[in-house]
Amino acid sequence: xxxxxxxxxxxxxxxxxxxxxxxxxxxxxxxxxxxxxxxxxxxxxxxxxxxxxxxxxxxxxxxxxxxxxxxxxxxxxxxxxxxxxxxxxxxxxxxxxxxxxxxxxxxxxxxxxxxxxxxxxxxxxxxxxxxxxxxxxxxxxxxxxxxxxxxxxxxxxxxxxxxxxxxxxxxxxxxxxxxxxxxxxxxxxxxxxxxxxxxxxxxxxxxxxxxxxxxxxxxxxxxxxxxxxxxxxxxxxxxxxxxxxxxxxxxxxxxxxxxxxxxxxxxxxxxxxxxxxxxxxxxx
Numbered sequence: 001x002x003x004x005x006x007x008x009x010x011x012x013x014x015x016x017x018x019x020x021x022x023x024x025x026x027x028x029x030x031x032x033x034x035x036x037x038x039x040x041x042x043x044x045x046x047x048x049x050x051x052x053x054x055x056x057x058x059x060x061x062x063x064x065x066x067x068x069x070x071x072x073x074x075x076x077x078x079x080x081x082x083x084x085x086x087x088x089x090x091x092x093x094x095x096x097x098x099x100x101x102x103x104x105x106x107x108x109x110x111x112x113x114x115x116x117x118x119x120x121x122x123x124x125x126x127x128x129x130x131x132x133x134x135x136x137x138x139x140x141x142x143x144x145x146x147x148x149x150x151x152x153x154x155x156x157x158x159x160x161x162x163x164x165x166x167x168x169x170x171x172x173x174x175x176x177x178x179x180x181x182x183x184x185x186x187x188x189x190x191x192x193x194x195x196x197x198x199x200x201x202x203x204x205x206x207x208x209x210x211x212x213x214x215x216x217x218x219x220x221x222x223x224x225x226x227x228x229x230x231x232x233x234x235x236x237x238x239x240x241x242x243x244x245x246x247x248x249x250x251x252x253x254x255x256x257x258x259x260x261x262x263x264x265x266x267x268x269x270x271x272x273x274x275x276x277x278x279x280x281x282x283x284x
Contacts, residue, residue: 034259034263036054037252037255037256037259038252038256039054039055039056039057040248040249040251040252040255041064041065041068041249041252041253041255041256042057042060042061042062042064042249042252043057043061043248043249043252044059044061044249045247045248045249047059048248048249049248061249064247064249064250064252064253065253065256065257067247067250067253068240068250068251068253068254068257069257071240071243071250072236072240072254072257073236073240074236074254074257074258076229076231076236077231077232077233077235077236077237077258078233080146080230080231080232080233081214081215081232081233083146084146084149084150084153084214084232085210085211085214085215087146087150088150088153088154088157088210088214089206089207089210089211089214091150091154092154092157092158092161092206092210093161093203093206093207095154095158095161096158096161096162096164096165096206097165097199097203099114099118099158099162100162100165100166100169101169101191101195103115103162103166104166104169104170105169105174115162115166118158118159118162119159119162119163120159121156121158121159122159122160122163126156126219126220127219130219130220130223133152133220134223134224137151137152137224143224144224144225144226144227144230145230146225146230148224148225149217149220149221149224149225149232152220152224153213153214153217153220157210157213160206160209161206161210164202164205164206165199165202165206168198168199168201168202169195169199172195172198176194177190177194177195180194204269205269208265208266208269211265212262212265212266215233215261215262216234216262217232217234218234218235221234221235222235222238233258234258236258237254237255237258240254
């Protein structure tokens with residue numbers, strides 16, 4: 001009996017050790033591109049291409065960061081990206097909250113058709129609608145303005161937002177609203193005091209997700225924003241790379257500076273994204 005217990009215990013420790021080893025290897029492989037980018041920002045071209053392309057910098061060169069800040073027009077690119085992200089988030093949040101409330105509370109063929117239509121947008125790749133999208137943006141007069149990317153970003157982000165909110169709306173018992181109406185409460189009171197507090201978690205998650213999507217988007221911005229003063233951060237990095245291609249350490253420093261907001265948001269709020277997506281998936 002003792003021998004059987006020791007064998008079972010050994011198998012348990014061995015399986016757990018293999019699991020931890022696999023997770024450790026996976027973590028290293030996942031984090032190494034980020035670590036390599038940081039190392040890149042402290043090297044010169046000789047180390048990057050010849051002597052030490054993958055390891056720690058032999059000589060740390062922090063002067064790459066002042067050089068990047070001096071030459072890289074970070075304030076303009078950051079401002080444009082922040083404006084695009086903030087306005088897109090506002091449009092998507094308000095539209096999804098109103099649409100999903102109506103669809104979840106009013107059940108008929110029209111709302112079911114609208115629900116199916118908006119959810120089907122999640123399966124349409126942006127490449128399939130890029131050319132019609134460009135034509136529409138030009139015809140409505142938004143060419144070479146930040147709204148030329150804000151409107152498409154909001155339209156492309158709306159299906160996911162509706163998918164996220166729909167499950168939470170449907171999980172709220174309608175009896176709470178009915179009892180509040182019987183007590184004399186108006187619709188704004190019911191919505192903002194009873195319903196809205198239950199939606200704080202998905203609202204925060206959508207803000208984070210939409211911010212990361214807008215901050216990193218490149219393809220549409222490349223086509224729709226041609227003026228340098230309107231370029232967002234990914235486009236600014238490409239312009240900077242084409243100007244400083246001879247100094248890859250400075251380019252790496254600019255890449256690290258540009259990645260800081262997204263990295264901070266993901267580090268602090270990644271658990272909220274995972275939890276809300278799991279809950280939303282179970283409720284849908």
